[in-house]
Structure formats: structure tokens, C-alpha cells
Amino acid sequence: MRNARHLLYITMFLCPLLAAAQDKLATRNGVITFFSSTPMEDITAVNSKVASVLVPSSGAIEFSALVKAFEFRKAMMQEHFNEDYMESDKFPKAFFKGKVMPPTGDDLSRPGIHAVSVEGDLTMHGVTRHLTVPATLTTAADGSVKAVCDFKVKPIDYGITVPSVVREKIADTLDLKVQITYTKL
Amino acid sequence: MACTTRMFKLFLKKYVLAVVLATATLMAHAQGDLLDVLGPDTPQVVYTSASFKSTRVINGQSLESLPKGVLDFRISHRFGFVSNGIQDFFGLDQASFRLGFDYGLTDRLMVGIGRSTYQKTVDGFFKYKLLRQCDQGCTMPVTLDLVASTSATTLVKQQVPWYGENTPDGFSNRLAYSFQVVVGRKFSEGLTLQLSPGVVHRNLVATPEAHNDLMNVGAGGRVKVSKRVALTAEYFYVLPDQGPRENFRNSLALGVDIQTGGHVFQLQFTNSTGMFERAFITETSGDFFQGDIHFGFNISRVFTVYDPKAKARRRESELAK
Numbered sequence: 001m002r003n004a005r006h007l008l009y010i011t012m013f014l015c016p017l018l019a020a021a022q023d024k025l026a027t028r029n030g031v032i033t034f035f036s037s038t039p040m041e042d043i044t045a046v047n048s049k050v051a052s053v054l055v056p057s058s059g060a061i062e063f064s065a066l067v068k069a070f071e072f073r074k075a076m077m078q079e080h081f082n083e084d085y086m087e088s089d090k091f092p093k094a095f096f097k098g099k100v101m102p103p104t105g106d107d108l109s110r111p112g113i114h115a116v117s118v119e120g121d122l123t124m125h126g127v128t129r130h131l132t133v134p135a136t137l138t139t140a141a142d143g144s145v146k147a148v149c150d151f152k153v154k155p156i157d158y159g160i161t162v163p164s165v166v167r168e169k170i171a172d173t174l175d176l177k178v179q180i181t182y183t184k185l
Numbered sequence: 186m187a188c189t190t191r192m193f194k195l196f197l198k199k200y201v202l203a204v205v206l207a208t209a210t211l212m213a214h215a216q217g218d219l220l221d222v223l224g225p226d227t228p229q230v231v232y233t234s235a236s237f238k239s240t241r242v243i244n245g246q247s248l249e250s251l252p253k254g255v256l257d258f259r260i261s262h263r264f265g266f267v268s269n270g271i272q273d274f275f276g277l278d279q280a281s282f283r284l285g286f287d288y289g290l291t292d293r294l295m296v297g298i299g300r301s302t303y304q305k306t307v308d309g310f311f312k313y314k315l316l317r318q319c320d321q322g323c324t325m326p327v328t329l330d331l332v333a334s335t336s337a338t339t340l341v342k343q344q345v346p347w348y349g350e351n352t353p354d355g356f357s358n359r360l361a362y363s364f365q366v367v368v369g370r371k372f373s374e375g376l377t378l379q380l381s382p383g384v385v386h387r388n389l390v391a392t393p394e395a396h397n398d399l400m401n402v403g404a405g406g407r408v409k410v411s412k413r414v415a416l417t418a419e420y421f422y423v424l425p426d427q428g429p430r431e432n433f434r435n436s437l438a439l440g441v442d443i444q445t446g447g448h449v450f451q452l453q454f455t456n457s458t459g460m461f462e463r464a465f466i467t468e469t470s471g472d473f474f475q476g477d478i479h480f481g482f483n484i485s486r487v488f489t490v491y492d493p494k495a496k497a498r499r500r501e502s503e504l505a506k
Contacts, residue, residue: 024222051226053219062219068231074489075252076447083235084412084444089320089374097219163413166446185222 025145025182026053032065032178034153036171043077043170045070054100054145054182056108061118063096063178085160086125094124100137111141118149127158135178149178230322236371239449239485240287240295240312242405242419243438244457244465248328248369248379250314251289254491259285259299261460261483268476276480283460288490293317303459304346310334318370332365332383336461347391358389363462365403375409385466396428401466407442415442417451421466436469451483 030050036043047070052063067088072078082088098120102108108116119132135149152173155162162170237247240257251257265279273279285299293314300307316329338345342354352358362385369379381403390397405419421436440453456471456478458464471477 024219026223028223051220051223053222055219060219064220066229069229071494073492073495075255076487076489079235079252080444080446087412163445169446 023057024053024055024185025143026185027051027180027182030063030065030178030180032063032070032176034070034177035175037175038169038171041169043072045072045078045081047071050178050180052180052182054147054180056139056145059100059102059108061096061098061100061120063094065094067092067094067124085155085162091124091126094122096120096122100135102137108137108139108145109143111139113138122153125158125160129157143184145182147178147180147182151176151178228322231320233318233320233328233371236318236328236369236377237407237417238415238442238444239451239483241451241483242379242407242417243440243451243453243455243483244436244460245381245403245405245419245421245462246310246312246330246332246365246367247405248314248330248367248377250293250295250312250330251287251487253289253292253493254489255289256488256490257285257287257297258486258488259283259287259483261285261481263455263458263460263479263481265479266471266476267454267478267480281458281460281479281481299461301460301464303461303464304338305340306336306338306459306461306464308334308336308461312367327368327370330367332363332367332381334363334462336361336363336463347387347389349391352389360388361463362386362388363466365462367403369405376406378404378406380404383462383466385463387463387467391431392429394429399427399430399467400424403466413444416440417442417453421469423466430467432470433467434469434472436465437473447487449483449485451485453481453483454478455481 028051029048030052031046031048032050033044033046047065049069050063050065052061054061067086068082070078070081072081098118100108100116100118102114102116106114108114114137116135116137117132118135121128121130131151133149133151135147138146153176154173156172237249239247240249240251241247261283263281265273265276267275269276281301281303283299283301285297287295287297289295295312296310298307298309310332312330312332314328314330316325316327318328319325337356337359342348345359348354348358363383365381365383367379367381369377371377383401383403385399385401387397401421401423403419403421405417407415407417409415417440419438423430423435434456436455436457438453438455438457440451443450456473457469458471458479459468471479
């Protein structure tokens with residue numbers, strides 16, 4: 001009787017933890033690519049070390065990307081990106097914290113393709129902005145999820161200004177592509 | 186009765202404990218960052234970058250070097266002495282000029298060549314980054330570079346300033362070398378300071394009393410005033426008791442760095458005419474405080490010639506699809 005009671009306590013204690021662990025999908029190798037396209041110059045940078053966690057049951061989603069992990073074709077451009085635009089010594093990371101909202105009646109854990117919208121707060125360069133973007137989630141039979149999302153960001157919205165001499169080379173609106181493959185923990 | 190009360194108390198104690206524990210676990214779960222499940226970030230090594238906007242403070246080498254595959258085309262210009270007055274349009278009538286190409290062979294090793302109008306000199310150098318200041322994942326507090334440079338004048342025999350009447354002309358008589366250890370630290374986003382002890386060796390000097398080797402110490406620094414503009418200063422002190430030095434003085438330079446995209450513009454006031462080590466460390470003739478100041482500029486334009494990470498990046502983006 002006494003042992004049974006102990007077992008009960010332990011179960012009560014562990015259950016939420018276990019439930020949490022089983023439910024979460026995560027990765028440390030998510031990819032975020034951004035493009036700036038102007039008639040003068042096309043600029044691309046890739047960060048393939050994005051950390052992200054998704055909870056399919058609640059739709060909670062989070063991203064964290066180290067700004068210095070964005071790699072440019074031109075090393076000097078990468079230095080300027082960090083030094084002059086993102087000020088990555090002051091603001092080392094960019095975050096997103098939000099919620100995946102599937103269409104009514106859809107369940108993210110069902111294998112198949114889900115057209116969803118993602119709503120939440122994007123923080124970079126010390127500025128937080130609320131945004132809602134469309135995304136596509138593909139759930140595999142084993143429960144892993146592939147997420148793809150294209151959206152646009154205006155640097156000026158995040159307090160990132162472009163000096164007039166290079167304004168012809170850097171687009172007002174950047175295209176971002178997020179590609180994440182989530183696996184169970 | 187007493188027994189029942191004790192059992193009840195025990196029961197209460199245990200259940201209260203259990204409920205508290207369970208609630209605490211739930212709360213911890215609800216409050217924590219989702220990303221915490223990934224554990225702490227794996228410490229990545231990040232070296233300090235952009236200690237200076239350019240590989241030169243003003244005349245002398247800074248502790249920055251070019252990344253692998255980057256070509257830097259440099260045009261440096263020093264007008265005449267401001268003290269020449271209106272007759273020379275405050276020096277703008279004259280010009281000393283250096284054209285140079287620098288290239289990053291690896292992230293640590295860069296090479297450069299240049300040609301100056303000053304004594305029609307060709308110069309070249311190697312700069313090797315031995316120690317790298319670390320921002321994250323390691324502990325190195327300073328950056329240390331080794332710089333070896335050489336210069337050779339291509340003046341006709343009669344014009345080489347250190348040739349006497351009977352000096353045989355030979356290539357080695359035209360050569361000089363400079364070796365420096367550049368050590369410095371980016372103390373904060375806005376402040377970088379460096380010291381550069383070194384020696385300049387001239388293969389041939391004008392008089393028997395003059396020393397071939399001149400020990401010197403350079404000091405340089407920059408203060409950022411905005412994201413793209415920095416103030417710079419540089420001084421080269423030639424150690425005393427190294428033989429007669431005619432009227433040569435120590436080199437002082439004050440400047441402004443302005444960076445726009447791939448260009449860095451360096452504007453400066455300096456008492457040095459030449460832009461390679463032998464010239465500005467050992468042959469600076471102007472007296473800064475008597476107005477013997479050159480206005481000048483360096484323009485640096487970088488080109489990415491070779492992209493060392495292209496393959497890896499392509500592979501990663503393929504994997505993501």
C-alpha cells in the first residue's frame with residue numbers, strides 16, 4: 001500500500017515532464033535564407049544552425065538564430081552585415097515566438113500537408129514586431145514535420161537603416177525563406 | 186482518537202507535498218522557454234571581427250587582415266605640406282602616391298604589393314595572424330600579427346639618396362626590410378588599441394655613422410563615432426641612441442575612416458610622405474607642429490575573388506530541400 005502510494009507520487013511528478021518531452025519536435029539545424037535583390041546586386045545569406053521547437057498539439061513554436069551564423073558569399077559583406085546593420089555584438093540573436101494555427105478541424109499530428117498560418121513576435125536588432133505569415137507543414141508518418149515558410153521583412157521596421165550610398169544595392173524588402181525539419185526529441 | 190488524528194496529519198502532509206510537487210513541475214513546464222528542451226547552446230568559437238575598418242591604421246599595418254579569397258585594391262595619396270602655403274595651394278599641387286594590391290591567402294595570412302612615387306619604390310609584405318582575440322568559446326585576449334615587409338627603390342643610380350659617389354649599384358643596396366609584431370585588442374565595440382614594436386633594416390645607409398637597423402615602436406588606435414565612421418591615430422617612435430638621423434622625425438598621423446559597403450575611405454593628416462615602412466618610420470621629414478602636414482587619403486576597395494565556403498553552403502541548402 002505504502003509503495004503503491006509512492007508510485008503514485010512519482011507518477012504524478014513525472015507525468016507532465018514525460019508528456020512534454022513526447023509532444024515536442026525540435027531541431028538545431030534549421031535553415032533560414034535571406035535574399036536581397038536589386039538591379040545593382042543580389043545578396044544571399046544562409047544560416048543553417050537555427051534552433052527551433054514545435055509542439056504540434058498546442059501549435060506553440062519558437063526559433064532562435066545566431067546572427068553571426070549567417071554566411072555570405074562575400075566575407076567582407078558578412079562583416080558589414082554584423083558590424084553595421086545587425087550590430088550583432090549588441091544583439092547576438094534573432095528570436096521568434098508564436099503559434100502555428102492550422103485551419104479549423106485540422107490536426108498537425110495527422111500525416112499529410114497542412115497549410116497553416118503562423119502568428120507571433122519576431123525580435124531582431126533589439127526590436128520586436130508582431131507578424132502573421134503563411135506556412136506549409138508536412139507531417140510524415142513517423143511524426144516528424146517539415147516546415148517551409150516564405151515571408152518578407154523590411155529592415156527599416158527593425159531599426160536597421162541603409163546609408164544612401166549603398167541604398168541602390170540593398171533592397172527595401174528582404175525575402176526570407178525558413179526551412180526546418182523537426183524530429184522528435 | 187489520537188491515532189486517527191496522527192494518520193490524518195500524515196496523510197495531509199504527504200498529499201500536500203505531492204500536489205505541490207506536481208504543480209511545481211507543471212508550472213516549470215509552462216513558464217520555461219520552449220527552446221530550453223534543446224539544452225544549452227553548444228559553445229561556438231567566435232573570433233573578434235572588425236577591430237579596424239581597414240588593414241592599415243593610417244600608414245602602418247593594423248591588426249586586421251583580409252579574409253581568405255578577398256582582394257583589396259588600395260590607392261593612397263599624400264598631398265604636399267600644408268605649410269607650403271597658397272603658392273602650392275596648401276600642398277595640393279604636389280602628390281605622393283601608392284598603388285597597392287593586397288590578398289588574403291588564408292584567413293590568417295595575407296600578402297600585398299605596392300608601388301609608390303616616393304623614391305619610385307616597389308614594396309611587398311606578408312602579414313600572419315598568429316593569435317586571434319576571441320569573443321566566445323575561447324579565452325585569447327589579444328590579436329597578434331607578424332608583419333615582414335621589404336621595399337626596393339627603382340630610382341636611377343644617380344638619384345638614390347643614400348648612394349655616395351663611389352657606391353657600387355646593386356639590387357641589394359636598394360633594399361630595406363621591416364619586421365613588426367602588431368599586438369592589440371578591441372576593448373569594446375568602439376575602441377581598439379594596438380602596439381607594434383619592430384625594426385627597420387636598411388641594407389645601405391648614407392653615412393658610416395648611421396645605423397642600418399632602427400628599432401621602433403608604433404602605437405595606434407581607433408574610436409568609432411558612429412557605425413560607419415571612426416577616428417584613428419597613429420604614432421611611430423624611433424628609439425633614441427641609434428646613430429645620427431639627419432633631420433628625420435617620428436611619424437604622426439590623425440585620421441578619419443569612413444566605410445560605405447565595399448569601400449573604406451581613410452582621410453588623414455600626417456607628417457610622413459611615404460607609405461611603406463622604411464619611408465614613414467625612418468624618413469619622415471615634416472615637423473607636424475610647424476605645419477609640415479600632408480593632407481591625404483587611402484581608398485580601399487575589396488573584391489571577393491574566391492569564395493571558400495561556396496561548396497559547403499550549396500550542400501547545406503541542398504540538404505534543406
